[in-house]
């Protein structure tokens with residue numbers, strides 16, 4: 080693709096630099112020693128990464144974050160897609176009421192559900208477990224709502240054609256609806272993943288054991304660890320931050336390609 | 349192979365008025381049935397009941413003599429071709445055709461061979477790897493056809509399958525469908541609101557109006573002996589002319605019946621003829637290729653006549669007479685629209701019947 084309008088290209092370039100520069104700066108900073116950083120010398124070291132992984136257990140936090148966000152995304156998408164299919168295609172007693180309830184959850188701030196969720200999980204004995212981190216996040220009202228709207232836009236005749244071809248409702252969902260709704264489902268997946276990856280408050284509340292910390296909790300703890308002279312060790316924080324954003328960035332680049340392809344496929348009808 | 353029987357089928361949608369008011373039909377094994385009727389008369393509704401896509405709660409639906417009201421679509425051995433084809437946009441042509449076989453667990457090698465065979469018949473082989481989005485309307489139509497054919501169903505339901513095609517393609521596909529019917533020997537129920545399609549394809553035509561079945565018979569009978577004024581007016585192009593008997597000059601028939609005659613039954617005279625004739629003024633002439641259509645204003649209203657090419661044509665505004673052979677006229681009750689039976693032999697008998705109809 081060649082830029083059609085040089086002005087637009089310039090604008091995009093400026094925006095790109097603006098968005099990228101803090102990220103690049105923090106990545107650059109993560110390779111400096113604390114001494115070099117505070118004295119303004121230039122240096123290159125991997126010691127911050129070694130410290131984050133060796134001393135502060137960030138490999139474990141990364142694994143936890145991948146497990147939690149990954150499962151929340153996969154299970155959450157499955158739940159939301161099936162709910163969306165049911166809401167879009169079936170009329171059942173109480174269906175509208177249930178859909179209204181789903182939409183209503185969008186208007187409730189998560190802080191209001193924080194304590195009830197905490198008490199529920201505490202009663203179930205699920206605090207300090209992966210399940211405790213994952214379960215509250217898998218029912219995502221917004222995803223169900225968004226996908227329902229998308230599925231309603233898919234002609235019902237396609238479902239009917241599949242039923243005539245001998246499909247069961249689950250086959251219709253899996254073989255016809257899901258492939259067609261793939262762009263929407265992938266976007267939702269990305270959204271759920273990023274939201275969960277960045278989730279701070281719930282893991283903070285639900286988990287006390289250090290080996291169940293997610294990246295965000297681990298990162299926050301770095302601020303509280305005094306490096307010695309009463310100052311924050313910024314290069315260490317930046318190394319940990321880089322570990323935190325890198326998987327999301329890679330994930331986005333991977334999914335984005337699919338998204339574009341999916342959207343192009345959907346456009347041809 | 350299967351025979352279908354409908355007994356007094358009624359249907360209302362949840363939040364609407366009744367759409368079907370007791371439709372009964374016997375469809376024989378291997379028959380080609382065409383359902384025609386104006387838009388909104390319930391044709392698609394009827395087809396969806398046959399397919400099992402909508403529940404059939406009132407009346408009885410028998411397939412091969414067994415009650416099928418509650419049979420889900422996948423157990424009916426019926427294939428359906430939708431008006432807008434409903435091809436799966438994410439699958440290639442081959443996958444579209446083979447999907448039904450895949451769902452029925454036909455082994456991969458076998459289903460691909462079968463799908464290729466079908467594609468060959470429909471001349472789709474060059475497009476097997478394309479997605480439906482990259483096909484022309486006619487090609488999509490054939491894929492939809494192929495999808496239905498691959499499964500070897502005993503019955504095909506087609507809801508206006510040709511309505512999205514341009515005219516020449518429609519005519520070509522019409523012959524292809526007819527050929528297919530001959531090859532497959534399957535029962536076909538075909539919905540259209542194009543009356544030419546109905547008459548040219550059908551073994552028997554079912555004419556519907558407002559959820560009522562008006563007549564169900566062979567194209568010949570439907571055309572020559574329509575059950576009522578609606579059927580008479582709906583089939584045939586240009587449409588049948590209707591006048592009330594009193595306006596028909598030279599026909600000293602008793603009044604109070606409506607007379608219908610096809611435009612082809614009129615002969616053109618430049619002076620008053622001896623037989624019953626209508627005096628009219630030419631408003632418009634239209635050339636169809638093999639003939640001319642005269643649109644005339646008569647005391648009975650606008651009227652059409654078909655004049656073969658080569659005859660001396662009147663020009664617009666000319667005074668003419670349109671003569672009618674009484675044996676080609678049909679009489680209808682002016683109130684109910686029902687056709688009054690009359691032996692079509694002599695004008696005398698016609699007059700007698702007209703007298704009876706008036707009585």
Ligand SMILES: Nc1ncnc2c1ncn2[C@@H]1O[C@H](COP(=O)(O)OP(=O)(O)OP(=O)(O)O)[C@@H](O)[C@H]1O
Pocket residue numbers: 361362363364367385386387388389390391392393394541
């Ligand atoms: N899902 C529905 N809910 C309520 N009413 C409906 C529904 N589908 C169809 N109808 C009504 O039923 C009547 C018959 O519709 P149907 O689709 O069977 O007509 P049709 O004969 O196929 O017409 P066309 O030639 O335009 O396709 C119409 O008046 C329509 O408004």
Ligand SMILES: [Mg+2]
Pocket residue numbers: 391392393507
């Ligand atoms: Mg219809």
